[in-house]
Amino acid sequence: MKTALLISTYNWPDALDLVLKSILNQTTLPDEILIADDGSSNETKALIDRFRNEINVPICHVWQEDVGFRKSKILNKAIAQTNADYIIQIDGDCILHKKFISDHLDSVQKGFYLYGSRVNILPEYVDEVIEKKTTDFNFFSNEIKNRSRSLSISFLSKWYKPHYGISKKFRGCNVSFWRKDLIDINGYNEDFEGWGREDSDLVIRMGNNGVKAKRLRYAGILYHIFHKSNSKSNLELNNKIQKETIDKGIIKITNGINQYLKK
Template identity: 65%
Template sequence: MKPTTALLISTYNWTEALTVVLTSVLKQTVLVDEILIADDGSLSETKLIIEEFKKLSSVPIIHFWQEDKGFRKSKILNKAIIGSNVDYIIQVDGDCILHPKFVEDHLASLEKGIYLYGSRVNILPNFVSKVLKQKITYFTIFSKEIKNKTRTIHFRFLANFSKSHYSISSKFRGCNVSFWKSDFIAVNGYNEDYEGWGREDSDLVIRMGNNGIKAKRLRYTGIVYHIYHKINSKHNFELNDKIQNQTIENKVTFIKNGVDKYI
């Protein structure tokens, strides 16, 4: 049977970016069964944008919100994923515009025992205001708004040569990843000990790898376009890095402070 799927988008107080991202979602060649928005405490403007897109979308858009108490992305992602009614999760950040075949690419490559991670093309800082104002969602190798231009080449035949592997890749980015919900629950989801920017996404897939799940890179497919912004505060990064190092050294699979509290 065909698995049910959800597109999970994390966001926080950037309605201009979220508007363009959701616009790209509605232009997908293949639709998911649910669109989940994990909101780490945005103001009411974000809710208003989401309500407008609910009217335009042919599939349910479900808004998960929590009070703003600092960067608690792991917690809201856990709540959103466990609140979904699907088998498979495709996850992006709310500052990443989707290639029209983004969902189609992830679904074409999914298989049991594997999580997928894809490429990120960066939108140049000088063109961010133009992209947001004009709601640009389509780019080619000739687009002046982007760098890493070869990463925007879409060629599924070449993607067939990508091999699965166990260790986490240096190319992995949490803004473009997909996995089976059952594999997520098996490692107890995101570790909510992570507060502040950094490492929560890589820690998750490292634990999946420790639990026997392989990784596979989507090359020339599964493309997102990252909207440039200032780097988030890294005030807690040293502690987060320490937690991840413990995950690696101790080959951790199941963490204590995870998603099971919401089941």
């Protein structure tokens, strides 16, 4: 099974630097790293190019012009560039626990997607974390809240059973799935523009297609670097699109990944 780590990013190279450094500490490395870049400047490109020399894993940097928040489009473009069987997806402001990738891979099953939670780094510590390039946290770290989420306890994580339907605990910054399951529903819906609901809509449609969900708890840990919220000016429209997905049981959308796949 070939695995790709997919990272979405936009113009925050200081945060992405810490994410990339945390990959170096993984007990298990992915077979490939995909960076879905929604219009960052050359500073981000230079960072990625430097990182290529530090890790013996292929990196595919997929960039699109910055004409507003178009996360669905850039994720589709990035996923279209890989032939990996399994995708582990994070945001470019999330530092990985050393067992993050291995935890996801230990729980992989056909017919399921996995979702984990995030430990939040407190706003007052963000500058210090970036300046010191801190990537190692634990239950007693001053920089974090949601401390119980930082506990890595393998046998407890096995208690969480698969389920149908989307959980209120779902976060798009920590999710993994079979690439085929995504292709079967035509990937992310590019009708979503602006912040919100593109990730949840994806897994709702997977669920409509029979894919079950499993929560990673006490495993698959990552640390989210606090930042100001993105504009939510499109959220009402995005909520409407997702509600239609739920009400009509939509599985496959028209404006998706198929336009980037090789024929």
